[in-house]
Amino acid sequence: MATVDVTVRGAGILGLSVAWACARRGARVRIVDPQGIGAGASGGLVGALSPHVPEQWNPKKAFQLESLLMAEDWWADVAATGSTSPGYARTGRLQPIADDAALTLAxxxxxxxxxxxxxxxxxxxIPATTFPGWSPPTPTGFLIHDKLTARIAPRMALAALKSALITKGATFATDAPDEGQTLWATGTADLTEPEHLIGTGEKGQAALLDLAAPDQPQLFIDGLHIVPHADGTTAIGSTSERSWTDPTTTDAHLDALITRARAAFPPLAGASVLARWAALRPRTKTRAPLLGPHPFRKSAFIANGGFKIGFGIAPLVGEVMADLILGNHNRIPPEMLARP
Ligand SMILES: Cc1cc2nc3c(=O)[nH]c(=O)nc-3n(C[C@H](O)[C@H](O)[C@H](O)COP(=O)(O)OP(=O)(O)OC[C@H]3O[C@@H](n4cnc5c(N)ncnc54)[C@H](O)[C@@H]3O)c2cc1C
Structure with a gap:
């Protein structure tokens, strides 16, 4: 007799989020990853959970918004069920406004x-004076302040999910056969399977600096994320590299990013670097998440293509995939729906 209802392959944020949504509904779940949790793109440092700009609305932006709105309760449930915190807090975000045209647009x-x-x-x-000591230089004297953006500590989030899953009776393995329904959430490895090639891996590098500002909003300056975490560190990210020789080593690209961050936000100038990290973001050909029946693995499901927003969309990915896997109820937007 089967002892497992759902086999989840891949212990990154998407695999664990679907596993959690299934386990919370009473399913018996086994997570299989030869490298353990957080070995891929999810084992990082940044953890910005931020919305797209509110214009040119589309189903992907709406999906992300719904996920960000449900995140606070979702992560609180993970924390309450397990024994560790994911480091979630909705602290908001500030962005400088460069000139009059940008001010009008804002x-x-x-x-x-x-x-x-x-x-x-x-x-x-808002006027830059609203956040004394934490305002990034802004030529107009004004900032965009969004109160939706939140932060999470990626490695803590995975540990919190693992703890909550174990409380619900889920098991973890480095190798096990498929049992019950099978989900593939194996990130870049699956997208770049040579015979199918449905996406790629885009390298990103990030760093953690010794700057304590746990209650301050995060900053977004010329594409650079500056994310203060609860433990007294501040993450900066990230590079985007289409070509690379080693996907997991950091190099001069990260040095340049750190230099840019220190110039863009003076409080970082004297902060030492505590950690450096690099990984491949799973990116589909359309850049949209790919959810639903697996396009080339018979009778299996897929949750992949988190690209730059995997942590932001994870709560809703978990729930819509659990709907599909356990209830055969499909509420995945057509733009993201994988088809066999
Ligand atoms: C530098 C950087 C900064 C980022 N910053 C942010 C951010 O601020 N906010 C945000 O939301 N997102 C961010 N992202 C993106 C986010 O990290 C990814 O979208 C997300 O981690 C992808 O999760 P995943 O579970 O799909 O894949 P992964 O985390 O890559 O997990 C895949 C897992 O599958 C396992 N695996 C591989 N093959 C097999 C197999 N055959 N069987 C079983 N398991 C297998 C691997 O070991 C791995 O653990 C960032 C990414 C990078 C690189």
Whole structure:
């Protein structure tokens, strides 16, 4: 008699999130990963959970928004069921505004956010003086402040999910046969399977610096994420590299990023580097997440293509995949739906 209802292959954020959503509904879950949890893109440092700009709305942005809105309760349940914290907090985000044109656009987006986002989830233009000591240099004297952005500590989040899953009776293995329904959430390895090649891996590098600002909002400056964490560190990320020789080593690209971060935000200038890290982001050909029946593994499911927002979409990915795997109920947006 089967002892497992769902076999999850891949112990990154997407695999563990689907495993959690299934286990929470009473399914018997086994997670299989030859390298243990967090060996791929999910074992990182940054953990920015931030929305797309509120304009040119599409199903992917709406999916991400729904996931960000449900994240606080979802992660609180993970923390309450297991024994460790995922390091989640909705601390918001500040962005400099470079010139008058950008200021006009920022005001327009305040109005769009008010129609696209639920009441109370604000995208505002504020004077830089609102955050003394933590305001990034901003030529107009104003900042965008969104109150939806949150942070999570990636490695703590995986550990919290593992702890919660074990509480629910889930088991972890480095090797085991398929039993019950099977989900493949194996990141870049699956996307780059030579015979099918449905995506690629895009290298990213990030660093952790010794700057304590646990209650301050994160910053987004010219594409650079600066994310203060609860433990008194601040993460900076990330590079985006299409070509590389070694996917997991850090190099001069990260040195340049650190230099740029220190110049962009003076409080980082004297902060020492505590950790450096690199990995491949799983990116599908369309850049959208790929969810649903596996396109080339018979009778299996897939959750992949988190690319740059895997942690942001994870709660909703978990729930819609559990709906599909356990209930045969499909509420995956067509733009993200994988087809066999
Ligand atoms: C530098 C950097 C910064 C980032 N910053 C952010 C951020 O701030 N916010 C955000 O939301 N996202 C961020 N991301 C993106 C995010 O990390 C990814 O989208 C996410 O981790 C992908 O998760 P995954 O579970 O799909 O894949 P992975 O984490 O890569 O997990 C795949 C797992 O599958 C396992 N595996 C491989 N082959 C097999 C097999 N045959 N059987 C079983 N298991 C197998 C691997 O060992 C691995 O553990 C960042 C990524 C990088 C690289």
């Amino acid at each position: 005001h327009q987006r305040t109005e769009t956010a008010a129609t696209l986002w639920p009441a109370g989830v604000l995208w505002q233009v």
